[in-house]
Amino acid sequence: MIPTHPFPTPADAPIGVFDSGVGGLSVLRHIRALLPDEHLIYLADSAWAPYGGKPEEVIAERSLAIAAFLVRQGAKALVVACNTATVAAIKAVRAHFPELPIVGVEPGLKPAAAATRSGKVGVLATQRTLAGEKFLLLRDQVALASKAEFLLQPCVGLVDRIELGELDTEATRAMLERYIAPLLAGGADTLVLGCTHYPFVRPAIEDVIAGLGARDVALIDTGDAVARQLARLLEGSGLQRPGSVGHPPLLHGYTTGGVDALLPAFRKLLGMEADVETLKI
Known part of the structure; x- marks a missing residue:
């Protein structure tokens, strides 16, 4: 105690x-x-x-x-x-x-903007985080200062799977691929893990990225x-x-x-x- x-x-x-x-x-x-x-x-x-x-x-x-x-x-x-x-x-x-x-x-937008080579950063987060005034203000400030473009991806249901301990199941990987694929297709070479739950599925995220044929994608955890x-x-x-x-x-x-x-x-x-x-x- x-x-x-x-x-x-x-x-x-x-x-x-x-x-x-x-x-x-x-x-x-x-x-x-x-x-x-x-x-x-x-x-x-x-x-x-x-x-x-x-x-x-x-x-x-x-x-x-x-x-x-x-x-x-x-x-x-x-x-x-x-x-x-x-x-x-x-x-x-x-x-x-x-x-x-x-x-x-807060999502690591500043380190992500510094890390990106393509100028495009994907942000994985909850709907509420991405819609929040504080987050949107930070995004606009960092985008203005760095010229980086932020691609926002709400990850509906991912927290629930992590809470259930489903860190590396087929269903979790399918969900991650559904959320990550559009970001990589949009040119993102850096992904922000914008929820404190997401580092626990980092190995699955890395496997999904590799499975999509992407290389040198940086993951930002704050x-x-x-x-x-x-x-x-x-x-x-x-x-x-x-x-x-x-x-x-x-x-x-x-x-x-x-x-x-x-x-x-x-x-x-x-x-x-x-x-x-x-x-x-």
Whole structure:
């Protein structure tokens, strides 16, 4: 279990990470690799997953409720490990908790624009992310600065398959081919994984790309950038936990769905063991 709040020092408090389901574990993996001494709390809002097709006000309401729960658990920082929730709610979360370092995720349009050779970038994301004002503003800004063209592809149903653990089935590959083929045909040589769930099907994506006869297609995942930004904010606030203090770093999971979905996800997707419990928010 994560230590009971209050913690011995502010730096010893945990980092709260949340997503609509298991996708944010791809971000948690980068956080654990870069900040191995930190206590982590992960919350999967699986009862409300996926967020991609839900109204923005619903996603904002859920995100605020989850953030408030994590703050009550003593979180010293929050990571909104969901592209859709970042688009819909991070402004409100920051307004409600101005004292906390808060990091969101956004599709890696800037690194993709720098990586492309053809000048065309495919963006794989949920419908809600691609329709969000924050995303569209970022797209326009990056396109203007870089002259890159962004080809947007909503991936309806892909999050559901990943939540079910169908990472490399024939149905998942067929879905990926349906979404990726038009982007490659349109000249994209760089694909943005614009949802935190998608890195877990990266091997299948790479196989689909190879099967379509494409070469040298770059895949952009921003999980590492999120972890590095979190580290900068913690260091700047004096909140980074020293490795020499107290007991070893702990990992605790919560889910609004079933433990039988999140617990195996920690093991299968991350190779980590964690205490997991259900809650209602």
